[in-house]
Amino acid sequence: MSLDKSLKSRNSLVRHRNVLTRAERLEKLEEEDRWSEGASVLGLPKVAHRKATMVKKAKAKAEEAGEATAEAAAETSERAEQSGEPKTGKAG
Numbered sequence: 001m002s003l004d005k006s007l008k009s010r011n012s013l014v015r016h017r018n019v020l021t022r023a024e025r026l027e028k029l030e031e032e033d034r035w036s037e038g039a040s041v042l043g044l045p046k047v048a049h050r051k052a053t054m055v056k057k058a059k060a061k062a063e064e065a066g067e068a069t070a071e072a073a074a075e076t077s078e079r080a081e082q083s084g085e086p087k088t089g090k091a092g
Helices: 022-031 053-083
Strands: none
């Protein structure tokens, strides 16, 4: 009998989990200064856990696009200087 793709464990550590363990919740709360070492571990407040990897990819794409735009602008200004045209890009 074969195993369904969703049940295979190779990606289990990579996938985003909505539910955190108590230890992970405590780490998050400590980072946010909402829990101290001597406080009770019972009745912990809720911790929002969002998948943030897509945001990083979007920021990287935006930065690449910004760099490409900056490079294109620099090339345009260099061409204008070499040809003696004004930097505004309007032919006059």
